[in-house]
Amino acid sequence: MASPASSSSRPLARFWEWGRTIVCVGRNYAAHAREMRTALPSRPVFFLKPASAYLREGAPILRPPYCRELHHEVELGVVVGRRAQGVSEEAALAHVAGYALCLDMTARDTQEECKRQGLPWTPAKGFRTSCPVSDFVPKERIPDPHRLKLWLKVNGELRQEGDTSDMIFSVPYIISYISSIITLEEGDLVLTGTPKGVSAVQGGDEIEAGIQGVLSMRFKVEELE
Template sequence: MSVRDLHSFWEWGRKIICVGRNYAEHARELGNPLPGAEPLLFLKPPSAYLRPGSAIRPPRYSRRLQPEVELGLVLAKGGSSIPQEEAMGYLGGYALCLDMTARDTQEECKRKGHPWTLAKAFDCSCPVSDFIPKDKLPDPHSLTLWLKVNGQLRQQGHTSQMLFPIPHLISYISGIIRLEEGDLILTGTPAGVSDVQEDDELQAGIDDLVTMKFKVKSD
């Protein structure tokens, strides 16, 4: 698969693999324990993708929608049980992403011991920026991610704060789920998550490299 094809990975990529609690302060702000020796994983379907210009629509069963700004990893080739020292060679590039979360639903799922599918995998739950080629980000562990709501800064964090760095994530995930070309890995979110309401405007960015905007709209 060529790098040119990766510029539309959201149209043909087969899965979205998400890493939870990869920033310690975010885990603490929600009262969650740190993940320990292994990353916490969950999935979103390809139908979760949303491109700028489209509205983020909360699921009908939630009253507490929260965006989480994240660095996304776009795979250029597939593999299983990838060694950490080879992991960066499987990357084609990156994307700025939002992990939209129905927080009230997630809290209920956790209370019942249920999976997070209703809270994390609904339509519109993975807004993504344009593709960022790998050579545009020579050091993905030295980036500032930020999120503003109606012009007010809500989240700001540095990718150096990840508990599990990128090579570890790729290696670990590929030992459980075979990675494929066009797959997206969400690497976790920094602290500062908060609720958004209808007609709020969300603007997210990575340093001076990329920005994207979305509005929240109900049906």
């Protein structure tokens, strides 16, 4: 039987070029939920980003002109290796091809305004360049996605540091839950939430983030006039 990573003629190592859906889980770390003054969820809370949100190293993160407070959120991303539709928690990891380090860039002031008005978060979460991603990491390199240390620095200053063991909902649970509502296709990306320490960045700032012992990435922030 072919492995999930080899089931397609399209290279999953370049999933950002053809993956259709980015699913983002919110409030999956208790400390982050507390810093955002929100209640802990009883089930995964998720939202979508468009494929145009993808950004690769070498290109800048663009702060939208309507955003006055742009925040970084470093997250472990899960790359889907084959279709997941109503999969069980026990079978979920068989649908995973690998992982990536991701940033969920958030127009925080816009998000707060959307919340006040009861509107969707798309302008706050789905703008162009809002999902910077690292190189693809085959799942063989990460035997346990719940034992990873994530970190993020801004201009060399450590802002976020967390361990995926602190996630409220595990990767298999997240994949199973999401697939019970929407179908995940090969090449889709699932962001699993951010640890505490989110903060604002400005034009000219440099963000460096990493998975300890696995990889790191850098992005510059620019203002979009």
